[in-house]
Amino acid sequence: MNKLEKILLLVLGLAVIVLAVVLLLQPKTTPQTVVGEFTPPPFEEMAVVGTPTVYYPQIYGTLNLSEHASVSLYSVPVVQDNTATVFFAVKEESSVWVRLRLCDEEGNILGQTGLLRPGEYVKDILLERMPTSTRAVAKLLTYEPETYFSMGSATAKIQLQLK
16 A cells, blocks of 8 residues: 555544544433423313203214213304303213313314213303304313323314304
8 A cells, every 4th residue: 555545544544433433422312301280171160960952953963082982062063152052971981081172273272161071061161262263173182080191182173153
């Protein structure tokens, strides 16, 4: 080997060593888990035990969310005087606590229930803000009893009947 080849090999070798040192000394980043203060949602104060007698059975349907949860509600809730009549019921055979959140299409909360236990229902939801469109989303949140671990959520597009 001539002198130029020896210098090139030395420079390449030093470059590899420097890169190896940089990689080994690079700080290890571990994903940071953000732990916030969890406040359990309250139970619905207006919950009634039983099965509701609905005004419009033709718009009242049942959704089987999972093996743990089955709920019924109006597919076209009537909105009047800052209230949405939803007849939201958690079927007695369900094994989770459920809450209903009505949102506009952008995800802004219009109103929501507290937690309902299996066999309970609520007729109306007091709206925090009035909808500007008849299109809305019903978001159903399920929780494991006592631990409040999420058991999943589901959404359904619904139409609001504005009065």
